Amino acid sequence: MISADAGAARSAVAAPPAAAASPARGGSGIRFEDVSVAYGGVVVLEALNLEVRPGEIVALIGPSGSGKTTALRAVAGFVRPLRGRITIGTRDVTNVAPHARNIGMVVQNYALFPHMRAEENVAFGLRARGASADIIRERVPECLRLVGMASYAKRYPRELSGGQQQRVAIARALAIRPQVLLLDEPLSALDAQIRRTMVDEIAKLHRDLPSLTVLYVTHDQTEALTLANHIGIMRDGKLIAFGDAQSLYRNPPNRFSAEFLGRANLLPVKALAATGAGMARVRFGDCEWTARNHHGLADGGDCLLCVRPHDLRMQPDATSANVVTATVSSVQWQGDMQSVELDAAGHVLRLTCAPMQEPPVPGALLTLHFSSAQATLVPEAVSSG
Amino acid sequence: MAELALAATPPAERRSGELWIAPPLLILAALFFFPLCLILRQALVGDGHAVSLAHFAEVFGSRLFHDALFHTIVIALCATAGCLVLGFVFSVLIAFTPFPGSRLLARLIDTFIALPTFLVALAFTFIYGSAGMLNESLMQLMHVDLPPVDFLYSQWGVILSEITVYTPFVMRPLLAAFSLIDPAQIEVASSLGARSMRIVHRIILPAALPALIAGGSLCLLLTVNEFGIVLFIGAKDVITLPLLIYDTAIQQFDYTTACVIAVVNVALSLCLYSLYRFVIAYFGRRRAGLV
Numbered sequence: 297m298i299s300a301d302a303g304a305a306r307s308a309v310a311a312p313p314a315a316a317a318s319p320a321r322g323g324s325g326i327r328f329e330d331v332s333v334a335y336g337g338v339v340v341l342e343a344l345n346l347e348v349r350p351g352e353i354v355a356l357i358g359p360s361g362s363g364k365t366t367a368l369r370a371v372a373g374f375v376r377p378l379r380g381r382i383t384i385g386t387r388d389v390t391n392v393a394p395h396a397r398n399i400g401m402v403v404q405n406y407a408l409f410p411h412m413r414a415e416e417n418v419a420f421g422l423r424a425r426g427a428s429a430d431i432i433r434e435r436v437p438e439c440l441r442l443v444g445m446a447s448y449a450k451r452y453p454r455e456l457s458g459g460q461q462q463r464v465a466i467a468r469a470l471a472i473r474p475q476v477l478l479l480d481e482p483l484s485a486l487d488a489q490i491r492r493t494m495v496d497e498i499a500k501l502h503r504d505l506p507s508l509t510v511l512y513v514t515h516d517q518t519e520a521l522t523l524a525n526h527i528g529i530m531r532d533g534k535l536i537a538f539g540d541a542q543s544l545y546r547n548p549p550n551r552f553s554a555e556f557l558g559r560a561n562l563l564p565v566k567a568l569a570a571t572g573a574g575m576a577r578v579r580f581g582d583c584e585w586t587a588r589n590h591h592g593l594a595d596g597g598d599c600l601l602c603v604r605p606h607d608l609r610m611q612p613d614a615t616s617a618n619v620v621t622a623t624v625s626s627v628q629w630q631g632d633m634q635s636v637e638l639d640a641a642g643h644v645l646r647l648t649c650a651p652m653q654e655p656p657v658p659g660a661l662l663t664l665h666f667s668s669a670q671a672t673l674v675p676e677a678v679s680s681g
Numbered sequence: 682m683a684e685l686a687l688a689a690t691p692p693a694e695r696r697s698g699e700l701w702i703a704p705p706l707l708i709l710a711a712l713f714f715f716p717l718c719l720i721l722r723q724a725l726v727g728d729g730h731a732v733s734l735a736h737f738a739e740v741f742g743s744r745l746f747h748d749a750l751f752h753t754i755v756i757a758l759c760a761t762a763g764c765l766v767l768g769f770v771f772s773v774l775i776a777f778t779p780f781p782g783s784r785l786l787a788r789l790i791d792t793f794i795a796l797p798t799f800l801v802a803l804a805f806t807f808i809y810g811s812a813g814m815l816n817e818s819l820m821q822l823m824h825v826d827l828p829p830v831d832f833l834y835s836q837w838g839v840i841l842s843e844i845t846v847y848t849p850f851v852m853r854p855l856l857a858a859f860s861l862i863d864p865a866q867i868e869v870a871s872s873l874g875a876r877s878m879r880i881v882h883r884i885i886l887p888a889a890l891p892a893l894i895a896g897g898s899l900c901l902l903l904t905v906n907e908f909g910i911v912l913f914i915g916a917k918d919v920i921t922l923p924l925l926i927y928d929t930a931i932q933q934f935d936y937t938t939a940c941v942i943a944v945v946n947v948a949l950s951l952c953l954y955s956l957y958r959f960v961i962a963y964f965g966r967r968r969a970g971l972v
Contacts (some may be wrong), residue, residue, distance in 0.1 A: 396874075
């Protein structure tokens with residue numbers, strides 16, 4: 297039986313030569329509308345509302361069991377939502393079989409077919425969709441070239457390194473010209489150095505294919521911050537924060553987001569008064585500081601002040617209006633940076649800076665400075681973003 | 682490391698260590714090689730004193746031997762093919778379409794390995810025999826006097842019984858091989874547009890091929906030597922090599938001819954066993970990336 301969906305997939309494969317210039321078709325976003333997923337009666341994804349706009353990279357990050365992979369699997373069709381609707385472009389795919397969704401998928405362990413050469417792996421999807429031999433001959437080298445694997449076409453997966461296998465997996469996903477590309481922790485199995493290279497390569501790939509919509513699931517904040525236009529932070533099956541990468545990093549909407557997306561110093565403060573221009577005065581013990589009040593926290597309320605470790609300075613500069621005194625607890629040299637842990641009125645503070653010739657010793661009292669613009673107020677309780 | 686350890690062992694200790702191999706060798710020789718040698722001697726010498734191939738020539742020229750060899754090979758090949766098809770389908774269903782009780786079903790099928798082979802033949806007589814459940818029901822339903830289903834006491838009855846008994850021998854390695862297939866491969870194949878049949882054909886079957894061939898070779902080996910089922914079913918005009926050996930030795934007391942047929946049977950089995958070992962070794966090296 298050939299369904300209408302399969303027909304659509306086939307026509308996508310047999311795109312005219314003009315469209316064949318780019319391995320990605322553009323114009324399809326992903327929309328989750330109140331999507332809930334349960335495994336054996338346990339809800340693992342709860343009422344997810346999220347939109348990935350066409351041509352955009354959205355990263356879903358969160359700890360293990362937060363529901364990020366389940367969300368991706370729901371788009372792929374490997375789990376059926378308990379409630380809600382998923383659309384790709386204008387098409388409701390909630391109940392469409394995975395093979396008819398026209399998606400490309402790359403998974404953590406590459407999942408290359410071990411008995412097929414790299415080129416046969418890339419051609420697999422095209423053959424499955426009944427593409428002609430001419431299209432396969434044209435598309436396979438094109439996709440392998442795109443990921444820099446043209447000279448490895450005849451190799452079996454076992455003859456390729458992890459990074460090379462992942463490139464072939466990406467080429468395989470792109471060969472079918474998917475409406476969306478789903479990346480499920482694609483770099484987790486690679487070592488740190490190759491991972492950094494691959495992040496750059498995925499970024500370059502998206503620059504080459506700007507119309508490609510990507511849903512990227514990772515637990516690595518660096519990958520998310522480097523690649524994503526928007527980031528969704530997930531916890532316990534819920535999306536607790538969503539926004540563009542920079543604003544989410546600068547103005548985390550809750551404690552979890554602040555701590556999960558980058559390292560954060562979170563100090564309990566009392567918001568004293570708004571001072572205009574999105575700023576507020578706050579009190580921490582005897583200290584009074586000014587900080588950004590992006591979330592419009594009420595006067596007199598308890599909240600958290602978020603200052604990133606690299607925004608704390610040991611020397612004042614023109615912008616460092618806020619000052620705090622803290623005692624050094626420990627100092628760690630980490631190669632390209634120095635990390636200092638301090639105690640400020642019973643609260644832990646972390647400072648990172650370039651390696652120092654003479655780092656402070658534990659027990660030393662330091663005066664730290666930070667700019668009002670680099671400090672932001674975060675609501676105390678976790679909100680449902 | 683092992684060489685280093687051996688080099689570090691004093692010669693006296695090494696000699697006493699080597700002596701440990703003697704008892705099992707002696708037992709093996711007494712229980713296995715010696716009786717086999719006696720069979721070979723009887724086949725070559727017979728009741729005379731000189732070695733001669735005359736008995737072999739006589740047996741090879743016999744029509745009964747030709748029939749037995751033909752039936753042995755046909756039954757073994759058909760039963761093995763049936764086991765492979767049935768075993769593959771069952772294993773795919775159990776491994777890739779999880780349903781409640783799939784594990785229990787796999788274990789249940791596994792228990793067939795522990796049962797004596799003739800038991801299935803006995804059970805089949807109750808179902809498909811002339812007075813079995815199926816025929817009785819059909820006779821009542823169709824108002825006929827003769828059993829309409831009459832295949833059990835033929836070559837096909839033997840083949841069906843052997844398929845039932847030996848399918849688990851194919852399923853066992855297959856299920857083990859399937860457990861090694863990364864489920865992500867199947868999901869990715871599906872996301873690329875492949876339907877179930879293509880996934881089975883292009884992803885699952887190639888991954889299972891070594892297990893399929895190993896299980897099939899084992900099945901072939903066992904079905905070539907199957908005796909209990911053939912004897913129990915007592916199919917008309919169906920005689921196999923093991924049954925011919927039994928018939929010649931026990932009923933006709935012609936031990937020399939029985940030994941000649943036994944030597945042929947052993948040679949056939951050893952060839953199949955060599956094939957089995959070769960397949961295992963080949964795919965083992967291939968998996969290790971050496972071939």
